[in-house]
Amino acid sequence: MVAARVDIGFGNHLFLRGTGPGLSWDTGVPMTNVGSDLWSIDLLGARGPIFCKFLINDEKWSAGPDYVIEPGAQLEVTPLF
Numbered sequence: 001m002v003a004a005r006v007d008i009g010f011g012n013h014l015f016l017r018g019t020g021p022g023l024s025w026d027t028g029v030p031m032t033n034v035g036s037d038l039w040s041i042d043l044l045g046a047r048g049p050i051f052c053k054f055l056i057n058d059e060k061w062s063a064g065p066d067y068v069i070e071p072g073a074q075l076e077v078t079p080l081f
Contacts, residue, residue, distance in 0.1 A: 002069065003040040003076040004031065008056050014039040018052030018066065021045045028058035046071040054079045 008014060015028025021043050022029055031039040031054075043050060050069040054062040062079035069075045 001040055001042050001074045002031075002050075002052065002067075003038060003074070004054055005037055005076065005078045006039070006054075006081075007037040008081075012056050013058075015055045015058040016041055016052050017055060017058075018050060020048075020050030020052065020069075023050070023052060028055050030058075043069075056081060 002016060004014060014031045016031055017023060017025050017028045019025070023043070029041065031041045034040050048071065051066045052069070053066055060081055062081055064080065067075060067077060
């Protein structure tokens with residue numbers, strides 16, 4: 001599971017791009033809003049490290065380097081935009 005604690009404003013959506021199960025650097029996968037400032041997505045079946053970044057509305061990239069998640073691990077971060 002990948003989770004992001006961030007308030008991106010009403011009406012906006014958080015997306016994830018990267019390499020790993022179901023991910024691409026070309027088009028983001030929508031995350032699920034599970035709380036006022038909590039977004040999550042399950043990435044199942046990874047056989048190697050997952051590299052990813054968050055985007056607001058699949059347009060505005062999060063700042064900083066890519067996040068790296070080892071297979072079977074969970075990640076919860078507060079991305080900056």
